Amino acid sequence: MADLENLMEYSEIVSKMFADEDEGYQFYNAYVLGKAFSVRKSYVEWNSDHTELTLRRYVCSRQGYHEEKYVKKEIKKRRPRDITRVGCPAKLVIALDRNSGQWYVKNFIDEHNHPLAPADLGCLLRSHRSISDAQKAEIVELGIQYGGYDKVGYTSRDLYNFCHLYKQEIIAAGDAQTIISHLMERQNRDSDFFFKYMNDGEGHLQGLFWSFGDVVVFDSTYKTNRYNLPLVPFVGVNHHYHTVIFGSNIQKHPISVITDGDLAMQRAISVVWPNSPHRLCGWHIEQNLVRNVHNDTVKAEFKNFMTRGYLGLRSNQRSKGMNSRLQMKLDGKMTLLEMVQYYESCLTKVRRIEADDDANALQSEPFTDPDASILEVNTKKRFTPNIFKMKVQFSVEAAKKWSNRDMMYYVKCELTEEANLKEISCSCRKLQSLGTPCSHIFFVLGIQDESMLPDYCVLVRWTMGAKRAFPPIRKSTMYDYSPTLLWHRGLRNLSLATFFVASLSTEGYGRNKRVLEQEVDVIIPNAGANEGNMYGPVLPQVPEVDCEEFRDVLDPMHVPARGAPKKKLKSSSDKTRADSKSSMCKEQGHNRPTCHLRPEVVFDNVHQS
Template sequence: MGDEMGDNFISLEEQEEYRTMTAMRFKTEKEGFLFYNRYAKEKGFSVRKNYIRRDPITAAVTHRQYQCSREGHRKEVYMEAANRSREPKALTRCGCNALFEIKLDKKKGDWFVVKYVAKHNHPLAKSDEVAFLRSHRTISNAQKANILELKEVGLRQHQVMDVMERHHSGFDATGFVSRDLYNYFTRLRKKHILGGDAERVIKYFQWRQKHDMEFFFEYETDEAGRLKRLFWSDPQSRIDYDAFGDVVVFDSTYRVNRYNLPFILFVGVNHHGSTVIFGCAIVADEKVATYEWILKQFLDCMYQKHPRGLITDGDNAMHRAIAAVMPDSEHRLCTWHIEQNMARHLRPDMLSDFRALVHAPYDHEEFERKWVEFKVKHKGCEDNQWLARMYNLRKKWATAYTKGLFFLGMKSNQRSESLNSKLHRYLDRKMSLVLLVEYYEHCLSRMRYREADLDCKASQSIPFTSNDASLTEKDAARIFAPAVFKKLKLVIAKSMDWEVIDCVEEDNLVKYVISMKGDSEMLQILNCTYMESTMKSINCTCRKMDRECLPCEHMVAIMHHLKLDAIPEACIVRRWTIKAKHMFPSDRYGEVYTWSDQMERYRRLRSMGTEVFFKCSVSKETTLMVMEMLEKLDLETDECETNNSDLTLCGHVLAQSSRTDIESHDKVIDAYIMLIKDMQCESPRENGTAFLESTAHCQAWKTNGEQIGTRNKQYQDKRAKVTAKYLQHDMIFLPLNRNSTHWYVAVLNGAKEKIQILDSMRMDKSYYDKDKDLNNTIKGIEKFIQYARLEDEVENKWKNTKITNWPFCPMKVPQQSDSWSCGLHTLKFIQHWNGKELSPEFNEMDTTTTFKHKVAANLINSTMNEVIEVQQDIKRLVTEANEGN
């Protein structure tokens, strides 16, 4: 029957739909589109934005048409299939007339429907196909933010897609498909490269250096401005080198594929036997001069501390650079690398014999003899260039020659270590430098996380030793890192095979001869020096201690012989103990990157939301309730969201500090200044009365100084009143901020006619003379002082009010030794400067610990604190704690 009625039949249902659709009114054009697109999703077609008309004067959109994406036909010119490299895309257009048209009602200010065609001339997509239609696929800003996070931790594209689909319960609800994700990443990469990949990296490093004086980085460019060499190392890497820089692996086998640039890592091993990274470099070539440059940067960075042992892969240019720059370091080739090359350069039947040459502990003559045998046995190998070169380098790889050298028992570049190999796998991909640095830092933070975890275990527990374990073993468990203790346990077990057979004493030197039980031919000789019966040094002919910094079984045998209840200091090298890093406070924060403010806020909301949502998902009712609330909130905040889909919105930012959140400090500083004012009641200090200014006012002075003119009369009067107060004091304390990164104090000293600078990172006088912000601040104040003096006859203690003529005098005050405590120093200076020097109380408490806590405690307990609940809570806690005792 339907066929008979043909196209003209309209069902009741369709009539009803037509009425509803045409009666719709929308607040905005966007709302109209969203409505039609939602409708299209339900029906099974995709929407194309088609027709647009604008107001001739305001250029605002007044008229808009949306069509089914299958409208029209492909243009004739595109229908020629010939001369095409790619197969033409399938035809999607079929002249469908379905559309929806809306127009702005200028009187009412909303939008109404002018035209609506419901009918399509093609079958519609089924509900499980709709997700693939173009207009129903978008990656929202929130999704982009999540995607970037996942990408950063090293997930591949398809993994990112899997996670996103899981989050949304399936591909049909995700809102985009893997093709869109792929396109998004392609655009992202292009953006990185267009923005100057290398420049971005350098800018980032410059920014880090500015914010953290301990961040080291150097680079060189060629005449065309292209990056030639780059070396960097962050503060924690430098600390690690100080603790574990005795052996360094110079690993140049990584490649940044996009540019085929060598990516060079300086790697070491920590007290847990895991990899630490000391620094890295990216270079444009592999010439001797380039390697020399890298090594020199490395030494500059590490305060010229040379490593004792150096392990490298087999590059000739590098050997020459090492000989020139680090001539005293013992150098060997990485066995992992030799294994790789063996497979490439030798016949399979030669491999096991060659392996013996590499690893067997022959003496020199034995090795030479074995080498000749090898050549005789494997005919035809005389022509092998690689073998010839390896022979020349034999002292750098054959155990026969390297066994006496200092490598802590390391032979290879530790590539097998899981994190390092993860880095390696990932780096083989075609990545931009920006991504490389991001990923490198991510890996670094994971390594540090692991170390902190192991440190925690080591400090909070002691490895198990059985009741009958020797005192030496029990002591070793307390002293050495657990991984090292495991090794030592074997050594201790082996020591039982030895016995002391002779002992010669001579002054402070004792010579022990020990032999293997049941084999009196096996001898070792140990020399010990004593001072007042304490062992001061111990040497063994096996020299294991010299090579690996660990006591050998022979030393342990002596300890047992002497019935020592503790391991002598002479047998303990700090680098393997749990105290290896105690000299150096670590800085192993979890997140290397700083994300945009919005991203940080989003994360806060998200982690809170996740908890709440999970709780609410327990029942249908609470779920619905939350959904309703969120929908309402979504509508209310719709206008807040900008259309700015810029990456800085959802990604991390390069130009922001993570650890010194300077912007939020000013509120704390101002609050504390109020407290000091309150406590000191303006009672005069030793050299006169002090006026403490707030950071907010200082900011205003700076702006006043920048600008010409003094704005309106009302403003003038207000500011002049402030300066009038200044003139009644001997000293004005100004908390100032340098480049938004550093706090310091300037004191206008009226009696001395000087501007005293109290700065925990003191600069030369010439620096302050040139500092624009500082000069503008002074200029701003002077402007209004003159104004105040003209207006009224104000009381004035200052003889000379032309303060721009007063010299800047940086005062000798304690300096900060970290990168973050400038704000605390500033507060302490404000509290204790008396116009001439810091009062004795200044040194009574440590700035970064006690004083820091005192600031917080004072702020909370102050009578000026308006959040009384917190105070009450604390008082209650204290009372409870006291009663409990």
């Protein structure tokens, strides 16, 4: 059946006719977008006078090879770029029929010698990325869109008041209750979703934990909102060695946990994850060393020891970096709803970086010297490009120099009865700690004349197959939009292209202007009131909460910062919920401890994004 479909598709393509060569390119580029590869314009032929194109070849962007002379030239100046061309045969050749003036398909090959990108990553490939003329005009026009203050129709104060009232309408049922209703609806839609929260004796929200499938967040240690409640993301690295926010089955224990030296956190980790080694943050240990040890020799030796003993993730700096990104716009006036929305915005950027990494990894491979060993060439295909360049290639190159070193390491090899390599390990334990083989292992493999890196030297989490068991999450699925907003967005995008073309001529401008004026005349003028319509992203929520457990969750009590005097909230915040109007100002006896450490959790083979 598949062969028949392929044959029909082939027949349809080779029978195509185009008005010009550009139309042929647009067709082929649109076709390959669905196949998830990129197109490059290649060979051309001209007529005898060199005044008219007669043949054009379009090829897969991975067609051909980089010429050796240019590679050698790059080596002298800098480290060569990743290899993108692997001799792919896929192509479309069109030629001009002089009698009809039409272009016909002369040759078509739809076979590749490399993996294609997933369909959802096709839009990130080079030939599918472009800014249209209409979009360029919109970008330039953004700063002066209405043509002056006299044509806007409102002031900055009007804008501020609208935004404030709109936020209040969204959380009219209460900030905490709005979030709980949203999380309940997410749980109804996604069987993998999990959330849990805690109330105090009066029904006020005290703590909140939620997992959006690929995300785990613990509302515990970093101030983010008007209640001074904290937020901690559990972060680590993905298969490209870039920061991600981890998620996993809640029952799965992480292989290690890195935190500051807070005793309360240490006790909690020992109870919740008794089988997970708890490490102190290497950066904080080094800072204590600087403050308390004044012998430079001891400091140097200790730092060397830390480098050898804390391979891989050894501090919570990635967590701090993620917190820093989150803190850029988080402030004391932010509601829980705004916090979740902003958090999702940051997460979307993290996912986009991973999507770019995935696309690049499928379209290129790291450069290796022309005289590189077969072992090195094969090894680079086992890991993601970032891991190979950042963690593995260094070991490969260092192995070439170990014969001149005085330091002693023990590499243990186990052989089969046929004298084939069965297992290999090194006393430096880099393979066990970081998951990539050390230079000592590569040195021994070279002596053994091995051409392939053994499977047990390749940790799955550092390969492109790290997330094979999980469906990729490339973009946010957090919001459902109101129909009016979807219609507005669709018309706006269509109008951008229409207005750009129409503005290029007097006739086009007049025709479009008349159509719009006629449409406006049949619409009832908007006097400013638009009750019930949502103008932006709307969090999906259950219409009514039937379960008593999830009903009437009051907004959190404000938690004073450590050492700060307790004070009442402003009346505008007190009125968020009628039930909590009086209690919001009562903080006597409310002594919720705060903790200012940011844990980093390292999971083995978990769903991450």
